[in-house]
Amino acid sequence: MNAATNSLIRDINLAPQGRLKINWAWQHMPVLNRLREKLMAEKPLQGQKVAICLHLEAKTACLAELIRDAGAEVAVCGSNPLSTQDDVSAALVAEGVTVFAKYNPTPDEFKFYQIHTLETLPDLIIDDGGDLVSILHAERPDLMRQVKGGCEETTTGILRLRAMEKQGELQFPMVGVNEAFSKFLFDNRYGTGQSVWDGINRTTNLVVAGKTVVVVGYGWCGRGVAMRAKGLGANVVVTEIDAISAAEAHMDGFAVMPIREAAKRGDFFITVTGNKNVISTEHYHLMKDGAILANAGHFDIEIDKPALESISTSVQVVRENITEYILEDGRRIHLIAEGRLANLAAGDGHPTEIMDMTFGLQALCLLYMDENYQKIGNRVLDVPYQIDEQVARYYLEANGIAIDELNKEQEEYQASWKL
Structure with missing residues (x-):
């Protein structure tokens, strides 16, 4: 896919100023930087297509570039008409990511961009509020044939997904990223x-x-x-x-x-x-x-x-x-x-270091879904604890914080019912 030819954005000439924003975000995202080094070497998503529907600003751009560096073809659209930053969109396109988004589109344009993103026929999706999942199930099931599963960012989206699961209508598995400790305790609160x-x-x-x-x-x-x-x-x-x-x-x-x-x-x-x-x-x-x-x-x-x-x-x-x-x-x-x-x-969204943890979860959960989708079934899966803890450990290490570990005696005591 040729990103520059296929993308629908405001102005490719805005790319240099968008690049500055993205570079600033990368400087403050130690979890994603650590993952990026690993995924660039291993390319675990080689040959996959990934569709992302999130607030399209600098931190989201870092996630999109990380997934691209893991080998995937990436298409991105915005999840809110007023949160897309046109210069960031241009910078992504200049780096080979396909983007369908403009700031303050009409309602019809906004929906068109989301559908266009799904028309790339993704294998995996990252959703925000359940928009892509809803379109696939209610309007364009013909675009669902390659979808293995995906990840959901928000409480609102997870509520929609659980309703679909309960009614037996969910056609592929989704990880409820918002319900991870490393998400709601930090992203949602701070x-x-x-x-x-x-x-x-x-x-x-x-x-x-x-x-x-x-x-x-x-x-x-x-x-x-x-x-x-x-x-x-x-x-x-x-x-x-x-x-x-x-x-x-x-x-x-x-x-x-x-x-x-x-x-x-x-x-x-x-x-x-x-x-x-x-x-x-x-x-x-x-x-x-x-x-x-x-x-x-x-x-x-x-x-x-x-x-x-x-x-x-x-x-x-x-x-x-x-x-x-x-x-x-x-x-x-x-x-x-x-x-x-x-x-x-009306602002730039969550602080960069906070989104570093959230998008670390998104990346690891997407890899987990790619490897395990056939075992999961058509349901909403909680983030596996080992992924949740791994992101928290990356965060602590990046901030020079060490924590204690149980010794063997303490492990045996906790594993036993006898005093």
Whole structure:
């Protein structure tokens, strides 16, 4: 496949500045660098085709180059219309990776790019939110014939995959990368926590200290967002539907209440639930003038945008990535990045060192799938613990951290039921 001929990108002339971004990321990804050295020598994916649907920015480019260096032909598309960086896309094409992506495409273009990626007839896929898997099963089963399996990046995607598995509709195995300890403990918590506030702060240029931040959902991403908000000096309120998560948020020192009550108090609202319309009309009517809404879930459905527009007398962009809605009583509600992922649509996404661990998992799980897909069956597989631990060990070694090991006596004691 000729990447330059087949790709659909904004402008190949942007490649030099994209290359600078990718090189910077490589300098801060010790896990991927270690894997790259090994995979370049062994070429375990020689002759394979791999389709990747992820947020197309510099860190994702490093993963794509790693898989290319392992011998595969790689085709990449974006998993969010506002997170694709055109210069990074150009740099990948210049290095032989096929790319179908542009920043802010129309909905039809966005879907077309994903389908075009699947038309390369991949053997393996890396998905984000289940988009590629959904297209293959619901719209283009004719493109599924070579697919051995793949890996899923997000909570949202794994929920969709498990629903397909439960209904007996999943036609190939997928590894739920998001459920690895080396993913959700770091990427979801520290990555989301820092990057969401990076996006909000650079976009609004407003102080957080002393204000009330409402975090809607207290999973691992919500934990991270709440933790960082507290660090910035905010008064943090958590809303939840799960009693255990709500109890945990309470013991972590946060106020917990129904969202209808929190709507009256919040200055900032960040949704991290994976569900739809968790903020809607009844909440808009209760919010303060100037309330700021942001989403950190995969899809732009958590904040009910049609409902907000329907009760507004004016809608205008008042600052890059901020849309202002003026309600009939004159109150203003501000939405960041059209309700899409605030950390990517209004920022650069998770810190590089965090994504180094996540993409280390993706690469190792893809190799595992290639070797074991026939044994797995059509189901969602948890990341094997040895892969999870291996990535954590790579990370520790890269940071000069040593840990203890059990001696023989201790191993025997733990293996025995006798005291």
